[in-house]
Amino acid sequence: MKHQQSSMYVDLQQYQLHLRRLIPLQQSLSPILFLHGAIENGRIFYSHSGKGLACFLADQGYIGYCADFAGRGLSQPQLVTGFDQNQHQVITRDIPALIDFVYQQHQQPLTIIAHSWGGVLLAASLSRFPELISKVRAKIYFGTKRVISVQSLERKIKIDWVWNRLAPWLGKQYGYVPARQWRLGADNESTAFLSDTIRWIKGEPFADITDGFDYARAGQQTLWPPIWHFAAVKDTLLGHPADVQHFIQETGQQQSKYTLLGRAQGHLQDYDHISMLTHPSASEDHFMQINKWLVNLGN
Template identity: 80%
Template sequence: MKHQQSSMYVDLQQYQLHLRRLMPLQNALSPVLFLHGAIENGRIFYSHSGKGLACYLADQGFMGYCADFAGRGLSQPSLSKGFAQNQHQVITRDIPALIEFVYQQHQQPLTVVAHSWGGVLLAASLARYPELISKVRAKVYFGSKRVISVQSLERKIKIDWLWNRLAPWLGAKYGYVPAKKWGFGADNEPTAFLLDTISWINGAPFADLTDGFDYAAASQQTNWPPSWHFAAVNDKVLGHPADVQQFIKETCQHQANYTLLGRQYGHLQDYDHISMLTHPAAGDDHFAKLGHWLATVTS
């Protein structure tokens, strides 16, 4: 590895958000904040052995900060019965605090990279607080969608049955959603957060479920920084290419780059929702192209 890793914490009083910092050994470039999706944590972007997008970019000279949302990963305290967090808190409190923290570390705008649902929360936060955009140089999305419109057997199993029915039942029983224990996620989830995602996934308006703030309308007035959306040909439900494109349209990111990852489009693999960030071939594929693009937009 050409970088060193260490842990930092952002203190928000009720909880502390963990950041895994990846520091290049030399020639540090601009900072990158990584935001994970639902039922996962920051490890989707890095490993201690040097695998993952954050490690790849750190080896190219980019300062990386992989966040764990409240209760997930190494954030404190861990999820337990009674831990309350919803989407509103992440959008209005946690993401702004993370952006501000990384900005203050370097006194320069940062890139934000998001996977899956993390991209929805990022877009909502930036649309709600346009003053944050001056601190964001670029943003990158992997498999981010807000509404799941695709109809298939896989959707019925993963969304209609598991996410919409089993997960809320588990949340009511345990006080949080033990997705890791039950084998359908890399990390657990607060129950209130899960219930919020269900509303949006199933097509509720892009408005805040706590105070009604209209994210769709705000997006129309947002001057987005340079953006790149990635989708994968084998992502059949959780980030279906059609739903990714609809998310781009809904948030008025008309100038954004869009890339569909698959062999038929010149890539090394037919990637899916997870492998687009974890496959060994990614470093010689879209990671390299993204690194070159970031060097251009952040110079």
């Protein structure tokens, strides 16, 4: 491992957002902020033993900041204490605070890498606050979709029954969604946040659930920085390639780079929604391509 890891916190008074900072041992290139998706935390991007995309890029010289959204991971307080959070809070407060914090640390634009639903929230936040884009040099999305249009048995089980029915019921019983305990995901989830995601996943307009801000319209008017979208051949539901492409169109990101990860496309594995970030082959595959792309953008 060619980097060191430590924890730091962004204090937002009522709660503190945890960041896992990865500092290269030698050269230090531009900073990268990592944003996880629903029922996840920042560990999707790193491990203490040096595995994951954030660790790979840190070993190439990039300074990484893996965020835990409020109540998740090592952020305080935990959801189990009764702390709750909706999408509006993440979009209008947490993501802007994280971008500003990392920017202030280095006084240079940062790259933002998001997985799944984290990319939806990121696009919403930047389209709502276009003044933040001057602080962003590039964006990379993995399996990011807003609407799930796929109709299949997998969808009926995982989305219609588990996400739309079981998870809200659990939220009422526990005061939060105990996804870890029920093996629904890597981390627990806020009931308010869950409720917001359900409405968007079903296809309601890309507008703020709380105040009605039109993210779709704002996205079409946004001058986006360079963007790279990844989808995976075996991602048959949570980031289906067709839904990823629909999200690109909906948010006015048609100029973005798009890559489908699979053996038929010349990659080492047929990746899925999680393995595109966690498979051992990734570091010899698209992780290296990402590093080259970032180098070509300029350090």
